[in-house]
Amino acid sequence: MNPPEHVQIGPHRYTLTTHVWPEDDHQVGECDKHALTIRYDDTQHRSQLADTLLHECLHAITYATGFSNEWGQELDEAFVCRFTPTLLSFLRDNPDLIRFLQKAT
Numbered sequence: 001m002n003p004p005e006h007v008q009i010g011p012h013r014y015t016l017t018t019h020v021w022p023e024d025d026h027q028v029g030e031c032d033k034h035a036l037t038i039r040y041d042d043t044q045h046r047s048q049l050a051d052t053l054l055h056e057c058l059h060a061i062t063y064a065t066g067f068s069n070e071w072g073q074e075l076d077e078a079f080v081c082r083f084t085p086t087l088l089s090f091l092r093d094n095p096d097l098i099r100f101l102q103k104a105t
């Protein structure tokens with residue numbers, strides 16, 4: 001299964017595209033909040049790709065909520081780095097709750 005081409009984050013529709021950074025960059029993803037794009041390296045392991053995409057979406061969420069402006073880049077990155085693995089595990093480990101949340105409108 002491939003990642004979607006778009007994600008909706010607050011009022012904004014982000015476009016997801018693949019990108020390959022120079023090897024010495026060690027970068028596998030990037031969220032551009034002004035261009036509304038999330039770029040990711042599609043050559044990484046699928047499990048790592050899930051982490052990368054959630055990480056970049058969380059950057060878009062902290063931007064949309066205004067937290068990233070309040071925290072500054074360093075704290076925003078620290079929050080997103082620490083929060084992503086636990087949130088990813090939570091989403092994977094609780095499919096029944098995720099289905100409920102999606103349909104409980």
Ligand SMILES: [Zn+2]
Nearest residue numbers: 055059077080
């Ligand atoms: Zn980051």
